[in-house]
Amino acid sequence: xxxxxxxxxxxxxxxxxxLDLACGLMEHHRADLWVLPEFFASGYQFVxxxxxxxxxxxxxxxxxxxxxxxxxxxxxxxxxxxxxEAAPTGIYNSAVLVCPLGHLTTYRKIxxxxxEKLFFVPGDRPFSVTHAAGARVGIMxxxxxxxxxxxxxxxxxxxxxxxxxxxxxxPGLAQRTTVVRALENGVFVATANRVGSETRGGxxxxxxxxxxxxxxxxxxxxxLSANRVEAAVVEVDLARARVKALTSRNDKLADxxxxxxxxAPAA
Numbered sequence: 001x002x003x004x005x006x007x008x009x010x011x012x013x014x015x016x017x018x019l020d021l022a023c024g025l026m027e028h029h030r031a032d033l034w035v036l037p038e039f040f041a042s043g044y045q046f047v048x049x050x051x052x053x054x055x056x057x058x059x060x061x062x063x064x065x066x067x068x069x070x071x072x073x074x075x076x077x078x079x080x081x082x083x084x085e086a087a088p089t090g091i092y093n094s095a096v097l098v099c100p101l102g103h104l105t106t107y108r109k110i111x112x113x114x115x116e117k118l119f120f121v122p123g124d125r126p127f128s129v130t131h132a133a134g135a136r137v138g139i140m141x142x143x144x145x146x147x148x149x150x151x152x153x154x155x156x157x158x159x160x161x162x163x164x165x166x167x168x169x170x171p172g173l174a175q176r177t178t179v180v181r182a183l184e185n186g187v188f189v190a191t192a193n194r195v196g197s198e199t200r201g202g203x204x205x206x207x208x209x210x211x212x213x214x215x216x217x218x219x220x221x222x223x224l225s226a227n228r229v230e231a232a233v234v235e236v237d238l239a240r241a242r243v244k245a246l247t248s249r250n251d252k253l254a255d256x257x258x259x260x261x262x263x264a265p266a267a
Contacts, residue, residue, distance in 0.1 A: 001135055001238050003161065003188065004031030004077075006231040007211045007224045009196035012043030015055065019064060021229075022081075023071045031077055031233045032133040035192040037211075038082035038093070038142050038167040044194075045115075047201040052119045056086035060103035065096050073100040078132040080139055082165035090121035095139050095165050097130055105130045105139075110150070113143035127153040135160045135238055138187075142166040145174045145181065145191075155185035156253065160241040164191040171208045175223070183218030186244045186252050188236055190214075195227050216240050 006026050010018035018041045026034055038044065041064050042055040059065050068079050078099040085094035085106065093109040093116055108123035109116075127150065129138045138154030140162060145151075154162055162181070168174050174191060182189040195209040212223040213234050222234040244252040 001033065001133060001161075002031045002233050002235050003190050003213055004029055004034040004231060004233040005190055005192045005211045005213060005222070005224065006034060006036050006040075007192065007209055007229060008037055008040055008194055009229050010037075010040055010043050010194065012045060012198055012200065013055070014043075015041040015064060018043070019067050023067070025229065025231045026071070027075060029231055029233045030075075033135065033137065033161065033163070033190075034077055034079045035163045035190045036079065036081035036165060037192045037194040038095070038165045039084065040081055040165070040194070042084055043198060044167045045198040045200045045203070045205050046119055049119055052084060052091055053086070056084040056091045058087070059083075059085050059094065059096055059106050060098075062086075065098065065103060068096065069098045069100075069102055072098050076100055078104075078137070080137070080163035080165060082141055084120070089124065091119065092123065093120045093141060095141050095163070097132055097137060097139065097163070099132050104132055107139040107141065109141040109144065111143045111147055127157065129154060129157040129159045138162045140164055142168060142174075145177045148181070148184070151181035151185050151187070151189070155187055159187055160238045161188045161190060161236075164189055166191055166193045166211075168193045168208045169205050172210075175210055175212060175220075178212070179214050179218045179220065182214040182216060184252065186216040187241050188213065188215055188238075195225075195229060
């Protein structure tokens with residue numbers, strides 16, 4: 001399987017331009033599964049709820065999702081990408097997974113970060129895994145990486161690959177945690193971060209780039225720069241994510257003791 005990560009620098013509030021640039025970046029490479037950043041088309045730093053509502057789109061009917069489906073069909077690939085989702089129950093920080101046949105699934109970010117808590121509803125659905133591009137694909141978004149339960153839930157559901165759309169602003173943090181998430185769960189983790197900066201509402205956010213793909217042994221197979229718009233593809237063997245044995249007597253998942261993982265009161 002070929003996993004591609006695209007590292008973009010969207011201009012806030014110009015979704016058509018940002019979508020075209022992202023697709024143009026990816027179409028120069030061949031991948032079975034692409035991962036794009038969080039809010040790759042809209043930009044990230046919203047200043048009020050009205051602005052969020054203006055750029056949120058229904059899924060799968062919205063233009064961004066439909067354009068990604070057209071790209072997937074033209075390139076015979078699957079794509080995971082982050083966007084603000086307008087739903088009857090609120091506006092979510094979401095990621096879609098699409099393939100040549102259409103929309104496959106939507107994940108709504110469970111662990112909101114910073115000002116996201118002002119504008120978005122926390123995800124209301126449990127983690128899930130979807131078959132795409134010959135793999136079992138799970139999704140987590142940005143800050144989800146800090147919570148071991150997120151990646152572990154996806155691994156227990158059978159994920160081979162965790163797609164991780166992000167807008168990371170803490171240098172080096174997710175690049176370290178996702179190595180651990182990949183290693184402890186025996187999965188591939190593909191993080192697509194953005195670069196550049198946004199200054200809006202009197203606050204500047206600087207995005208840290210260094211998008212990467214990590215293998216089930218915790219080895220970084222591919223890492224992009226800290227500041228350039230770029231895309232790259234790496235070929236992986238999915239069979240490596242389906243063997244959880246650590247030694248002849250130990251298994252990363254089978255050796256779990258969930259019946260003892262409780263917060264018992266102090267004696």
